[in-house]
Structure formats: structure tokens, C-alpha cells
Amino acid sequence: MSNLFQTYGRWEIEPATASGSWMTDVCGKKYLDFTSGIGVCNLGHRPKQVEEAVLTQLNQYWHVSNLFTSSKQEKAAQLLAQVAGMDRVFFANSGAEANEGAIKLARKATGRTKIITFINSFHGRTFATMSATGQDKIKHGYGPMLETFVYVPYNDVEAVKNAMGEDVAAIMLEVVQGEGGIHIGDQEFFNEIEALCQKYGALLVIDEIQTGIGRTGKPFAFQHFGLQPDIVTAAKGLGSGFPIGAVIGKEKLGEYFGPGSHGSTFGGNPISIAAAIATMEAIFQREQLEEVIEKGNYLINQLNDQLGKLPFVHDIRGLGLMIGIECSFNVAPVLAELRKNGLIVLQAGEKVIRLLPPLTVLKSEMDEAVQILTSIMQKNNDAVKA
Structure with a gap:
């Protein structure tokens, strides 16, 4: 047993x-x-440069909490922000946590609660990210979901237009739906979504948990389509197997994630940050x-x-x-x-x-x-x- x-x-x-x-x-x-730990080990198993960075950090310190200044967190955040064309980063422990943070940030920054996501999407298994996911099979047995998510067909511009309004905080999407079947969005679809977000003052949130950190041949998949998201989430490939997630946002969102607004005991752990820096320095070439x-x-x-x-x-x-x-x-x-x-x-x-x-x-x-x-x-x- x-x-x-x-x-x-x-x-x-x-x-x-x-x-x-x-x-x-x-x-x-x-x-x-050919699983790479479900899209995690993007440099393969035990890449030497990551192993060396982790061993160096192991011989320094393992954990002190986010109450302390960390130049290595700053370096990791700078690397992420620069390649994403964005400004601010919050470090979490996983993709689900990163998406939770993105949902919280979008709601707080807009003062709205409605978020549009897509059928066959996958955003995580915490309660909010499970609610955001457009697949009923992962929700069975848990009772009513959060009611502020609206699901529309992927690549269907008219469906998004019909769901859109001034009560929408964000549109949250994957550029390639991974768990949902490797479905790739159309350029016209993305362009219309970006325009609708601008028209209604909603945020564009792109979930790059599986597609990010070089998986598609760009640092992030949205860069294939010339998009300018407000929030991007990353995890999986970011730490080469060490647990880490990230919420990456525009400067205008900085005021909404101030002291006490969000947190994580282990988020941005020194070991994971060391792995992330070495991973990014190798992949973002x-x-x-x-x-x-x-x-x-x-x-x-x-x-x-x-x-x-x-x-x-x-x-x-x-x-x-x-x-x-x-x-x-x-x-x-x-x-x-x-x-x-x-x-x-x-x-x-x-x-x-x-x-x-x-x-x-x-x-x-x-x-x-x-x-x-x-x-x-x-x-x-x-x-x-x-």
C-alpha cells in the first residue's frame, strides 16, 4: 500500500x-x-552550467526569506523583464502560483472581476486557476467554481467580442494551448484580442508556463505574433527542474503589488533563482x-x-x-x-x-x-x- x-x-x-x-x-x-519533465528540463537533464550554479549557491545559503535584499533575485528579474519587454517581476514557486498572482493583479489593477479565458485552456489546479481553466474534467467533485470566469472558443474572434465589455478585467490566454491539444492561435485572433483589451481598458494576460523560456524558438511564444501583453506568466522551463514561477508585468502595474499585497515564503528561493539565472543565460542566446x-x-x-x-x-x-x-x-x-x-x-x-x-x-x-x-x-x- x-x-x-x-x-x-x-x-x-x-x-x-x-x-x-x-x-x-x-x-x-x-x-x-521527449517529455523534458513536462516542458521543464529545456536544457536537458542536469545541464552542467545549472548544476554548477546550484552547487555554488548550496555552499552559500539555502533560505533566508523575502524580507532580505537579494541581488540575485534582481538579476533574474532583470533578465526576465528585458527579454519579455516588460518591467516588474514577482517570483512564485510554480505555474499555478504565477497564474494566481496574475489573476489577483489583473483584478486589483482594474477594479473588475470578470476574466475571459478559453475552452480547452489549462491554467493550473489551485482553485482560481482551476476556475480559469476551460476544461470541465479537472473540476469534477469540487463544487461551484469562481463565477467570474467566462469561457469562449479558442480562435473565435466573434465569441470574444460577444463576451467583451467594460466589466472585463482581463483576457487570459495561451499562445499555444498545451494541455488542451497543441492548438496554436491565429495572428488575426491575437490582433483582435489585443485591440479589444485596449478598447475596453482590460488587461491582456498571456500564460507562458509551458511555451516560455525558449520552448517555441523565442524567449516567449507571444513574440512570434508581435503582441504586447500587460502580464506574462512563466514557470516550468525557468528553473531547469527547480521549483520557480514568475509574474512579469508592465510598469503601470507596480503600484498594485506593493508591500503586503502579495507574497510567498519560498518564492524566489536562492537555489531556484541560481538555477533560473543559469538557465536563462544559456537559453536566451x-x-x-x-x-x-x-x-x-x-x-x-x-x-x-x-x-x-x-x-x-x-x-x-x-x-x-x-x-x-x-x-x-x-x-x-x-x-x-x-x-x-x-x-x-x-x-x-x-x-x-x-x-x-x-x-x-x-x-x-x-x-x-x-x-x-x-x-x-x-x-x-x-x-x-x-
């Missing part, structure tokens, strides 16, 4: 060691890891980001060549190294077969295989992943024909 609450459908793998794109389990079996776009294009092209003609593969889509393969069936059994054959991938919804390889993935590793995927998917195709 386990003493853990069984909140996860855990896999049959127990890791022993991991490095780069590879993981070895306690039985000695090696796996090519032009050559590194250009490589992500090149690798993403290569991987999508290889997948289209090998899998695109299979009758049950409906679409292969992505941005940078955030890729979805949409099928006509529940892909959970396929994922289990892939694990048996040494490739670890994720689901995004019921019918989408989600690939989140490290940004440092090698071409040979992408080729190997495609070969394993092709083998398993072809077996599935043969079984259907039979």
Missing part, C-alpha cells in the same frame, strides 16, 4: 539517473526522454533560439514524411519544439508501447501525442524518436487493417 494520495496515473518507470535527453531506470533500461526553430521544423518534417499518410493521423502541428500528433483514437495505449520501446512522450488531451524534447536535443536523437514512433504507429495501422 502506498501512503501517497493517488492523484497521478504513474508509469511503470522509476528513474535512477538522467543526463541530456536520456533517462536510465532502476533496472538499467535507457529511455529517450540568439544561436540557441534559432536552433530550436530549425530543430522544430526538422522534426515536424520528419514526422510528416513518416506518419503523415497514416489514415488515423489527422494532423501534425507545433511551434518550435512543442509538437502535437493528433490521432483518431485515444493515444494512451500507444504511449505505453512507446515506453516499452525506449521513448517517453506525453498526451495532450485524449487523442494527441505531445512531444517536448529538450531544446538541446540532437538530430540523431530526433531521428531515433521518429523511427520508434513510426514503428509503433505502423503496427497500429497494420492491426487496424487486419
